[in-house]
Amino acid sequence: MQNRSHTPTPLSPAASVAPLSRLALAYRWGVQRLAALDALQPLAALLARLYVAQVFFWAGLTKLRDWETTVFLFTEEYHVPLLPPAWAAVAGTAGELVLPVLLVLGLGGRLAALGLFVVNAVAVLSLAELAPAAWQQHVLWGTLAAGLAVYGSGAWSLDRFLARAPRG
DSSP: OOOOOOOOOTTSHHHHHHHHHHHHHHHHHHHHHHGGGGGGHHHHHHHHHHHHHHHHHHHHHHHHHTHHHHHHHHHHTOOOTTSOHHHHHHHHHHHHHHHHHHHHHTSSHHHHHHHHHHHHHHHHHHOSOOOHHHHHHHHHHHHHHHHHHHHOSOSSSHHHHHHHSOOO
16 A cells, blocks of 8 residues: 655655745845845945045145155155156156045046056055055055946946936
C-alpha cells in the first residue's frame, strides 16, 4: 500500500516555497524601508561637496598667502611629475581655488570632482613621505571626490537645475 499523504518531502518544490516566499517578503519589506534613505541622497551629496571643496579651497588660499614659500615648496618638497615647479605651483593653486567653487555650486560638478581627485592624487604622489594620518585624509578626500565624479553632484546642484530648465 502506498502512502498518499500530501505532506511534502524535504526535496519537493512545495517544501521550499514557504521559506522562499517569507524571504521574498522580508526582502521587499527591507527594500521599502531602505528606500527612505533615497531622500537623504541630495543632502549627502551636498555635504560631501562642501567638505571636499572646503579642504581644497583653504589649501589654495594658504598657497596664495605666501607665494614665495609655495614656489619654494613646489621646488624643493613637492616633486610634481612632468611640470616645472613654478607651473605646478600655479596649476595646483588654481585647481584648489577654482574647482572647489564649481563643486560647491554643482556646476560641472563631475568634472570639478574629477579635477580635485587628480589634484589629490598628484599631491600624494608628489610627497616623498606622508604620515599615516595624512594618508587617511587623502584617502577620504579622494574617495569622496571619486564618488562625486561617478555619481554626480546630486539633486541640489546647478547641474541638475540646468538639466531641468526648459529649452527654447
